[in-house]
Amino acid sequence: MAAKIRKLIVEVDETRIEAGKTIAPPTRKALAMAVIENPYAGRYSDNLDELIAIGEELGGLLGDRCVQALGIAPGAAQSYGKAAIVGEAGELEHAAAILHPKLGAPLRKAVEKGAALVPSAKKRGGLGTAIDVPLGHKDAAFVRSHFDAMEARVSDAPRANEIVVAVVVTDSGRPLPRIGGLQASEIKGEDGLR
């Protein structure tokens, strides 16, 4: 069953100056969010297949929207993350059903490759609840310069029977990385870690 989308939102956050220093080119993060109806709201269902299918659909849709908003080739994406906020008539497991089984593959297709785990966050919440979407390098989870987060929030969602699903894609790491660790230039990008 296709996702019943009430709203689709795309944001781009571009940092040109951080701590008084010019960032050239600017660091950019794109966030795409879908506000969807929760087909299991208000009842307990052992089987969550509908949400798993919705996750697969949204992984591609939201990933594509992020890449499109950044105006980059898919391969130029550098880090990613995902999150869901479940309205109060749903349960946390509904977010898990969307995020974990099938959302990743189409998202990886949208950003080309993506050997690394897609970091995630989930919570239950009401209208305007904010969630910090964790970010990690798409090909090597240990790249320290790309550990980051982007705040996602929809002012009028989730209603009790809704879920906000968020995907973030960036074309850069933090603006002024300088705490060492694995560098993006050093990765092999094969095992998803280094």
Place this chain on the structure above:
Amino acid sequence: MNLDMITIRRIVTHVEDIHHEFGPPAGTPLRRGAIAAVLTNPFAGRYVDEIVPMMDALQPVGIDMAQRLRAAMDVPVERIESYGKGAIVGAAGELEHGALWHVPGGYAMRELLGWKGDRNAYAQGKASAAPTGQPGNALAIVPSTKKVGGPGTALDVPLTHINAAYVRSHFDAMEVRVPGAPAADEIVFILVMSTGARVHARVGGLKAADIAQWNGLR
């Protein structure tokens, strides 16, 4: 023009498609967009009497933001039907600093949408563009809100029809906020535009199709 006054730290764009609000899904979803630029407040921390030079300095910023917003929304200018603007001033500034946005923000959008009036006359407080009595674009005042707030403060930015402020179907507002901004010495300047009426508008009043006076009001 004093460009030293303009330091942009961050730009955030936000575009949303509203398919429905628990009523019949719209054939074409309503698209609303917002752009927020985070600037250093050159007057932070002290009282400065002469702040008007920044109004001039903001003019290219307004034009660039209006164009970026239109591009992010990915619709032709002809599809923009409502607009609004706002400012959030960080804690070391005053509300009046937000008021610097009225001319450069408002007229940047109006000119983008086809308004032919004299922006400088407005800047000087001499409204030369008398009601034209002719169909035209962006004849209506750009509604606005402003406040002083901390990082992540949300501002409800009003939206009204670009040609006639009394068109009831287009009265709306968009909540805009930038996580992490404004810092105490910053100002967030905001523009918003949308492609039409509220998604399930049905409370009567003046309709866009019935605009007849072309005076910016009705």
